[in-house]
Amino acid sequence: MTDSKSPNVMNGNQAVGYVILVCKEIGLSSDKVKQLHSGMLSQLDRKTPIEAEIKGQEWFQSLAIDNSDNQRVNPPKPGKVHPSALPRRSLNLRLPVIRESNHGRKLRQDNEKLIRRLHQLQSGPFGLYEVLRRIKR
Numbered sequence: 001m002t003d004s005k006s007p008n009v010m011n012g013n014q015a016v017g018y019v020i021l022v023c024k025e026i027g028l029s030s031d032k033v034k035q036l037h038s039g040m041l042s043q044l045d046r047k048t049p050i051e052a053e054i055k056g057q058e059w060f061q062s063l064a065i066d067n068s069d070n071q072r073v074n075p076p077k078p079g080k081v082h083p084s085a086l087p088r089r090s091l092n093l094r095l096p097v098i099r100e101s102n103h104g105r106k107l108r109q110d111n112e113k114l115i116r117r118l119h120q121l122q123s124g125p126f127g128l129y130e131v132l133r134r135i136k137r
Contacts, residue, residue, distance in 0.1 A: 012040075012041075012044040015040070015044075016037065016040050016041070019036065019037075019040060020033065023036060
């Protein structure tokens with residue numbers, strides 16, 4: 001574990017940057033990189049740096065991979081479920097509020113003017129056509 005007063009402590013964005021560089025270096029697919037990026041941002045919001053360091057080291061040490069043949073030395077403990085087997089939780093992301101653009105506002109105003117003009121044409125000058133329609137009935 002690192003000392004929190006160490007000059008080599010990095011913030012979350014720097015850590016994400018390093019991970020993305022490693023993804024590029026090892027040739028991960030863009031889908032996996034996006035998934036990893038999203039997961040890292042989620043973990044940064046949910047865990048403290050100390051929590052992340054402890055849990056991450058514990059999990060990494062539990063892998064116990066033998067580098068000579070990439071086989072697991074210790075099989076997974078019975079009763080434990082691999083995280084990928086669990087149902088995926090969705091992130092509660094706030095969607096940005098999209099303001100109406102000037103172009104959209106002008107288009108809406110023009111459409112409203114057209115609709116008013118169509119109603120005027122349908123009812124005639126001073127509503128005369130509307131009166132005549134009522135008399136015919």
